[in-house]
Amino acid sequence: MGDYSHLFFTNSKIPPKRGELADASTYLLINRQVPLLWLALFNPNDILTIPSDDGEDCDPYLVKERKQAIVTLDSRETWLLANFENLKPHWILQFKAVLEKTEFLYVWLDTREIGSMIGTGKEWKVTLEKILEIFSNPPNWVVFNKILGDYKGIQSTEPWPYAGASGTDDPMPWESDSDWHIYADNPMRRFAAIHGYHIKYGVSMAEATVAVDEYIANTKRNT
Numbered sequence: 001m002g003d004y005s006h007l008f009f010t011n012s013k014i015p016p017k018r019g020e021l022a023d024a025s026t027y028l029l030i031n032r033q034v035p036l037l038w039l040a041l042f043n044p045n046d047i048l049t050i051p052s053d054d055g056e057d058c059d060p061y062l063v064k065e066r067k068q069a070i071v072t073l074d075s076r077e078t079w080l081l082a083n084f085e086n087l088k089p090h091w092i093l094q095f096k097a098v099l100e101k102t103e104f105l106y107v108w109l110d111t112r113e114i115g116s117m118i119g120t121g122k123e124w125k126v127t128l129e130k131i132l133e134i135f136s137n138p139p140n141w142v143v144f145n146k147i148l149g150d151y152k153g154i155q156s157t158e159p160w161p162y163a164g165a166s167g168t169d170d171p172m173p174w175e176s177d178s179d180w181h182i183y184a185d186n187p188m189r190r191f192a193a194i195h196g197y198h199i200k201y202g203v204s205m206a207e208a209t210v211a212v213d214e215y216i217a218n219t220k221r222n223t
Helices: 066-083 089-101 121-135 142-148 177-184 187-201 205-221
Strands: 004-010 027-031 047-051 058-065 106-110
Touching: 047 121, 058 066, 058 121, 066 089, 066 106, 121 142, 187 205
Parallel strands: none
Antiparallel strands: 004 027, 004 106, 047 058, 058 106
């Protein structure tokens, strides 16, 4: 099913089960990456660990009050632009607008699928703490660069490593209409949308595939 990170919103600090996200919740995801602006919402003390069913491991999430997360992002904006030369100011503004628009109380970052490639939940919690050290003073880049890359090269000029992408058939502000058509024709982008629909709405992958393909077909007919 892929190794995705997910950003979503709830009114509770209890992680939702598959299919329990409210329809009104904005839902973002990205494959094999944890977007920079998502991380910039959080501090290490925002890590919430949920014990596994057998009690031997845990599931680490990042969760924070949405309004406080916006304040944290605001405080880091100048630093982000100074240290990531291909990050565009309007991507930050667009991402922030998405955060401000929702009325849910909490913002969540679920990176467990990414962490499963590293090790146990407990090991990934420690790794998350070290990744977030790029926002410490002075910043520690070692683990961030090792796990997420150094944001160089052609991919660093695209918005998705910074702000992610829509996990449903509704594109985000930084995904222009022309970009959406490119992604829709790209098997990896299509699969990401299908996966996001499957997770958010709790439907089967087959049902999610039908829904996304219908959206793509309708969008093409209307352009």
